[in-house]
Amino acid sequence: PFIGFEVSFSILKEYAKTIFTDIIKQLPGSKALVISKDMHKILRSLTPKLEKDLFIEVLTLTPDCSIMTKASTVLFVVSSDFGFMKTIAKIIQEDKTKTMFAAFICPRCTTTTLEILKQAKVLERLSIFEIPYELIPFRKDILSLEQPDGFHDLMLNYNFEILADVKNSLSRLEYFFGKIPLKYAKGKWSCTILESLMGKGGATETENLSANIDVLVLMDRTVDLVTPLLNQITYAGLIDEIFGIKCGRIEVEGKILEETSEKVIMDLYNENDLLFSDSCDLNFNLIKHYFPAKREEMQELLSKKGTAESLAETKEYMRNINSLKIPKASAAIRHHLSLAIELDRIQHQKNVQFFASLEPYMIQEEDLQKSVIDKLLSAFSLPEDKFLILRTLCILSQVQNGIPKDQYTVLLQKYFQTFGVSEAERIMKLEREGLLKVKDSSSVWGSLRESFKLVVPDVNLENPADISYVHSGYAPLSVRLIERLVASGWTSGDIDKIPGPKRVPANEKIVLKRQLEGMEAKEKIRTILVYYIGGVTYSEISCYRLLSTILGIKFVVATTQFLNGEHLVNGFNGQVQTIHHI
């Protein structure tokens, strides 16, 4: 254990990398790596220069099952997705040469995966390895399983394989960083994981002041479904809403960024992109001023070139120049400016504005919530409004504990008339999982709003002192829960108003306090790991960053995936399971 140091999660990467490269090096003969599209990003994050590091040919797995290589061993690198397994099986079945095959499955090979390969009778020619890489560290404080279908798998398909991944990832964290002394859980899935993690009998919690991670909080996404349904307005959140961040990258049309190429891939967590890491948590209203200011700052610095008189000044100048990484930074500023303009344009679209204008009403008192329904009924819906309407309906259902029956019927009638009967399945699934519902009892939202101060008037966007800045006045419930935990623990009754069971360590009050206190004396950064089962929004991550500065505790967020409202409602589209299209 590295007492007194900040926990560095890059060890997870190193571990997976070592195992992966060691196995490859041990395999005889010439080798070709055939990588599925989704694994490309993950693998590159492990070893950026695959070809050079491993002296290996790198190809992409295509659905037409063709591989052009002379290598004697073909190594597939895939996630345990059925589609990939079928493709691999087909490739092997059709291969008449003496090529050897091996598959690296990340993070693990499931029974179903094996069965597909078994049925295809290819196991004799195929060796299977696993890359033990569950949690991908994106930044010092973000870890993600990057399973984009995780939430819907759990919700809709009752496919709990992801829970095993979460459990494995936690065991691995404990393996590297020592036992986490305090563990909390809120929600059905979280409690299940925690119980299986603690084993039978449930080990009792005792404080361990030298632990690297002091507290673990497992939280189901279903504990707070309102936050992801709301429109995000932090810079990172907005980028995710519009472009969809995948594995820390976005794909943007070239013309938006004023580039000649058709598509540009922006790596947001690139270490050269200091701009993004500085600005990602800002409320978008400030971004308009932020990038121009940065640009001016840089221009000012460049204009000082040659004016330095003393050596010390020159040194200072060089230091500033280096810290900005001028050539790369100027390109980054240009890109971010263009991106911001595009985001601003989209934000100003009438329909987007219309739905955004409804949000503040929905999280307020019930009377205001009713006015939203009237507005919805009188508005005409465009085809592109589908997800915005669904999000609004879902938020209403969540905060009001359902929509009054008459209005519900009319709203849905209108919905079907506009979007057709093929939406039936989505609506039914949303109903079944309780995201959409007819009001049958009173809502607890009002009391939650009060007791957790979810709505905060007059937020200071520039120098925020409260996490509610991320939604211009609304504080995400899930983060408020963590604030409450740090302040007074979870034993109080408020927590139980939120649906879903909870698990709180025995003698919490004494142990938690001791665990989180005495920071200065021990010269150790106290760390709380919050693990979202079912996804986290970028806005919530911004909240934790602010909390870190306010409370002086390091927050690390682990998640099964990143989630936003559109992704959430879109996932209920009726497909049994999303197959990654190669």
Added chain:
Amino acid sequence: VGSVRCVQETDTRMMDIADKLQEMSSEWAQRGNANYRMFKMCDLQWTTFIIGSEKYNSEFEISGSLVACACYGGPIAVMNRKGNFLSGGTHLLKDHIGIFNACGKLTDKVPWKEKGDVVRLEYTADEVLVIVTSDGHIHMLKPKEEGLMVVRDISKKIENSIIEGAKVHENSLLILTAMKKIYIIEDLNDCEPKTICEAYSAERSLLASMIEEIIVLDESISGSKSMEILFPCAEGGLYRVKDGEAIVINAIGEKPINFEKILHIAISPPNAGEKKGPFLAFFTESEDIIIGECNIDGGKALKYTTDEGAPDSLVWTGAETVGLVYNDRVILAGPNNTKAEFYVESFKGFYCYPEVDGIRILANTACFFIEKVPAVVEAAFTPASLDPSAHIISAYQKYLAGDPRAEDTLKSIKEDSNKSLSEGINTLIKAATCEFTPEYQKYILKAASFAKNFLPPGQFNAEELVQTVKHLRIVNQLHVQKYGRLMTYAQYKKLKPKQFVKILMRYHHHFLSNEVYKYLNMEDKSVIYEDWAIQKLRCSRGEPEEKLFEDIKKKLSECPNLSYKKIALAAEKEGRNEIALSLLKNEDSIKDQVPILLGMKQYIPALNIATTNCEADIVYGIISEMRKAEVPMVDIISACAAVEGAISFLVSYAQQRKMINPSDDTLSSIFEIARRLDQKNPAHQEPFRKLSAYGIGEVEEIDQLIDNLHVVHIKDLEKRVSLLLTKTAKTSFQRIKPFIGADMDYQLMKSHEYLGMKKKGTDLGEKFLRSDSIFNTIMLVNEKAVLTPIGEGIAKKLNLDRKQYTLVRLRAAAKCNDWGQYMEIIKKEKPKINPQFFAQTCMEFGNKELAIIFIKQITSPDDKVSMLLDIEAHKEAIEVAVFAAKQELIDEIRARVKIDIDPFIQEALQKRKKQAHFITKNY
């Protein structure tokens, strides 16, 4: 007085021992510079079994029997060469194999009625008795299996060939067949012979009498670094099988020593000596002895002659020297005609077994051991030895005899130095361990202990002595009848403590194992407890379940970190399912628990464990297993319903099946059964409740129906209509009827209209059918003026909201750029709609002029400006801002617009001024 007499008596006995020890060297035989000795390990009382009782039989014919010995003083198996057991007496039991412990006590007898000739009787390193018969059967008897012989027929796997020779090597078995093929069975549990040599030369055959003379050289010791097999061939030379080929060699060593016909070969036991490697020994027809290293081509070798004649067999004395076994003696022959000769008293022959440190000899009445006299023993007991240890022995003897010179003797050693006295003590401690008889050990240790008193405090570390005594106690304990294992201290020391315990555990010597652990301060006694529990379960067949479980539980609670898997498995085998289940609850690893539970068909507990540990993979595995075991789906559903959360897994499992194989019907059969479940039946209530929470396939069915509609409607309209009218469709849609009822009717109508359109020739094509929402259809039909009535009809029939309908029509008109129609609809319908909507539609479909007209009707100047800016009507926007007299609006325009807006402002101001003037003037 009693105690004095007692001391005196003890001293007298000690004197006797002292005398014997002094004379010990007289029994040594010298060969060259080395001394050898033979001592009696114990009396043997071969017992034979006469129906109902066991009887001592001193006339046991060893030469007429097949004998096998297990190493490290292990048990002995005997069977008669002719098939009759121990034919020395008249009442002897026929057709049995006798298993004796090393002390000759019959521990087990196994019936033997096989017809095939016994080719080999031998123990493996794990002390499994292997009997190979010529007809391809392998019989195996594990220690303590109480006559439970496992038989494997490998005849088909070796092409039905007769087995000519077999040889156990460690735990594997080598087989030579009459087809001249050599096979190896690496794992005797699965008995899969692997060919290692296709055929050795057919011209040269294997001497039938030499079948036992097969030697296996492991990769680790052979010169070629791959496994080699050696055996003599009848025509002379030696077969050497290596890398699948058999060649005949006639020489050995880097300086080749040639040989012709070989009569016997032997290899010294592995890890026997400190010296390099095991060694080979050959006895040739010309009565030469050849000794060589295992590296046949590159090792050292030497050859010498003996005039003793051909022996019955060759046997190594540890790694020291090779012994020639004759019918009445063993000769250790060395170069230059040196030899040590030991006569063995026995009724009819004896049997020699090479242990790692000497030769164990089984005779009729006793078990003997031949070994090289250890250097420490020589130092202490060679007459006139000058070693300090010899002086100590002499002093101790004097002391016992009450001779005052004892002290002087010791002092004389001490005068040399304290060191030599302590060296002498150490030599004696070591010498004690070399003696097999406890009394001798005790005497020598006492002598050492006596000498210790003469050393200044702190000069001697007694730890060595304490440890030696502990180890000796363990070894001596083995020699008692109960354990019956004639293991020497040297053999014991060759084993690691864990290996040693493993040997004890084979015979379930739990108490002794436990003592060993205690003595040696070893932790983790789980092996012992595990075996104990298993034996307890096996041996307590009649005991009530509850008591047995309590006993086991109580005992096992003494041992933390115990794996309950094997114990539970044993309980299951014994039919103690309840105990197995209770034991499994203590098992941590669910991967260990589930297979056992499945073996017991305990599906619900298995599901329970896997679901609470959120191990989806294992849950799927269990369901698969249930299906394999042909558990009816109803029962699978019930089992899953009984476990919290398992139904979810079942549905997910079924969905995955469908993903793997689209024609898999698990999912549909689950829902089919769920629908048939009798809700009134209490047993079905729970499964039904749980499955209905998942919609009992409702959603999936609708999905299916919609899919069908999409596929069918293009090809077969009649079918589509009939599909919509089916009962399933109606019931399936029941739940969402309030919302999509109109939509369903519309689907029907649309189909009819389509047929109508086709007849009229005003076909909109498949686009019409594909349009999946009412509004889309209305949009479509409004694109063609002729078809507008269809839209009107649909709207009326479905009772659509008039305003919404108008909006759709407006969009349709805008989409077709039919602005005349657009304005007409507005005029005619006069919908109460915000001008913003009209403006937006105009903007969307590119009518800027009309858009500006509508924007101007909007009341909020902010909205006006923003929308005008969107369509780049800068001038109009500025006008609005100026007229509204809002500086912030002008600022916003300035921020968003790239051109110079001041002229426009001036213009607008002028206009405003004029207007103001006009107003003032007129009013």
